[in-house]
Each structure stands twice: as structure tokens, then as C-alpha cells.
Amino acid sequence: MSGKPRIATVSLNSAVDQTVTVRGFAVDTVNRVSEARVDAGGKGVNVASFLAHFGHEVVVTGLLGRDNEALFAQHFEAAGVVDACLRVAGATRTNVKIVDPDNNTVTDLNFPGIRTADADLAAIRERLEVVAAGGIDWLVLAGSLPEGMPVTAYADLIAWAKGRGIRVALDTSGAPFGPAVLAGPDIIKPNIAELRELTSQPLEDHDAVIAAARRLNARGISMVAVSMGAEGAILVTPEAAVLARPPRVPVASTVGAGDAMVAGLVHAATLGLPLAEAAPLATAFSLGALGEIGPRLPETAKIEALARQVGVTELCEPAKSPRTEETQ
Numbered sequence: 001m002s003g004k005p006r007i008a009t010v011s012l013n014s015a016v017d018q019t020v021t022v023r024g025f026a027v028d029t030v031n032r033v034s035e036a037r038v039d040a041g042g043k044g045v046n047v048a049s050f051l052a053h054f055g056h057e058v059v060v061t062g063l064l065g066r067d068n069e070a071l072f073a074q075h076f077e078a079a080g081v082v083d084a085c086l087r088v089a090g091a092t093r094t095n096v097k098i099v100d101p102d103n104n105t106v107t108d109l110n111f112p113g114i115r116t117a118d119a120d121l122a123a124i125r126e127r128l129e130v131v132a133a134g135g136i137d138w139l140v141l142a143g144s145l146p147e148g149m150p151v152t153a154y155a156d157l158i159a160w161a162k163g164r165g166i167r168v169a170l171d172t173s174g175a176p177f178g179p180a181v182l183a184g185p186d187i188i189k190p191n192i193a194e195l196r197e198l199t200s201q202p203l204e205d206h207d208a209v210i211a212a213a214r215r216l217n218a219r220g221i222s223m224v225a226v227s228m229g230a231e232g233a234i235l236v237t238p239e240a241a242v243l244a245r246p247p248r249v250p251v252a253s254t255v256g257a258g259d260a261m262v263a264g265l266v267h268a269a270t271l272g273l274p275l276a277e278a279a280p281l282a283t284a285f286s287l288g289a290l291g292e293i294g295p296r297l298p299e300t301a302k303i304e305a306l307a308r309q310v311g312v313t314e315l316c317e318p319a320k321s322p323r324t325e326e327t328q
């Protein structure tokens, strides 16, 4: 390890993303692959690369299978990310994406990840201690948990970070999301389906999304960014709520759109940007990822230009507590 990392990401369930193009893809027959590409992937890996691309000192921790680690090592080297991932027995899983431009379909085959043990989480925490000794401001926890990892793994890591004054951004779903939210991260970026699952509410309109987000603000989560695909995102802080609407853009691939928004939110937070500037910038990170094939961002000038095309609408007045004001 070298340099002084300021942001650490954790990638517990990394994946080799294999994207194959098959025109007229069909089941129960032989399909011909016309193009293929392989990327080191996983949300924690993508967020790390995107933040490094924007000039941050980033260290990635997590688990990689020893059998196919070379792809990741090369990727971290090229992306300028410090590699502090633990190597474990076996191979990092492969996720296959079958893109069919004729039928406009994308079929995903996601393999199970490495089987892990409690000892692996303890080892990650130890590794983070070493990384934190070099000074980190932000910890990014992104992605699913591999089999065998306790559902409280992210909650444990958030408690660890908070005890050291490290701020936390969280992007996960399903079983680990609830316990992690209770541990009080600083930023979360659920998509609308993930927020519905977390809250067990239908969240049919903007007001319902804002109300749900405000309840999360009240738990200490200062930025709740709810992404809604092409509809944009609703970003809610205790002071304000905005809708960030992306322009219509050609989509080269949706890989990494959500991860890019997480990176954009952390980047904006490191700059101390107000919501009205953070929202279009984070959206522009996503738009940048959508314009590239695979988990990549364009040059920073392009991201800044995209941010200027994002519509930002304030959704409600800043939260006020009139009764408190009246009694003062």
C-alpha cells in the first residue's frame, strides 16, 4: 500500500462481469456470440474506480478469490485504486450478461459468490484498521453479501466506522439493508424498489417517497437518495428535498449507473456541496456511466457538462418545526 487513502470501499461480493452480445438470443438452441468483454466488477469495485477517476485517493478492501485475482489486480492498477482486498480460496464469481440488440433484451446469469466464514469478516475489519491508520474520511459499503456472511456484516462495519469518526455511504438491498440502516450510515442510495422493500410501503408518489426518506433522516441518515431509473432521483436531506431529472440520453449500457450515483454523492459530500449542486452532479455521474459500455466514466469535463443538463426541482419547503419556533 502506498499514499494516504482518503476513501475506502468494501467489496465483499465482487464479480467478473462478462458481457456477451448475441443477436436474436433464444433459449433451447445454439446462440452465436458476436462480441464479448470482461470487466472486473462488483459495486464496491465500481465505486472505487469512479472515485479514483475523479481524483480521490481510494483504497478497495474486500474479498477476492485467489484463482482469478489477476483481472482485478490489473484493473486496480489501471484505475489507480490501492488494492487492499483479502485473497481467499476459490474463484471470484462470474456474472454473465447476454445483450441482444435485435430484441432489445438483457439476460443476466448471476453465479453464487465465494462461500465465506465469520473469520472473513473479522479479517476485513482488521484490514480496515490498517487502512484507517493511514487516515480515511469515508467508507463506502456497496453490494450484496456473499453466502456465509452474517446479515449484520454491514451494520458491524458501520458501527466500527462511526466509532472512528469515519463517514459511511451504503448501497445494498435485501436482508443486510435493514440492519445496516439501523446502524446509521450518512448516505444511502436505494433505488425505488429497494426503498419499497425496506419500508414495506408502496411509495406511489413523490410525497410518499419524501415522507419515507424523512423518517430515515430522523435516524441520522443525512442524505437519502432514491433513484428511479430514467425518471431520475429524489434526494432528501433534513433541510430539503429535490427531484433531479436526467435529460434523454442514449444508453450504451446500464452497468454501473447506480454505482456511479453513489460515487457522485460521496464526491459531492467531500466537496461539501449543497443539495442543489450535489443532485445534478451525482446524476451526471450516472449519465456518464450510461454513456459507456461497462463500468466506466467519461472524462470529468463531460460529467460537468452533463450536470448542467440535469433538471433540479425543489419538492417541498425545508422541514420546519413551527411549534418549536412558536414556543421559543
Ligand SMILES: Nc1ncnc2c1ncn2[C@@H]1O[C@H](COP(=O)(O)OP(=O)(O)OP(=O)(O)O)[C@@H](O)[C@H]1O
Pocket: 190, 191, 192, 226, 227, 228, 229, 230, 231, 232, 233, 246, 247, 248, 249, 251, 254, 255, 256, 257, 258, 259, 261, 283, 286, 287, 290
Ligand atoms: N434510462 C435512463 N435514462 C436516463 N437516466 C437514467 C437512466 N437509467 C438510470 N438513469 C440515471 O441513473 C440513476 C441511477 O439509476 P437506477 O435508479 O437505475 O439505479 P440502480 O437501480 O441502483 O442501478 P444499479 O443496477 O446500477 O444498482 C437514476 O437516478 C438516473 O439519474
Ligand SMILES: [Mg+2]
Pocket: 171, 191, 258, 259
Ligand atoms: Mg443499485
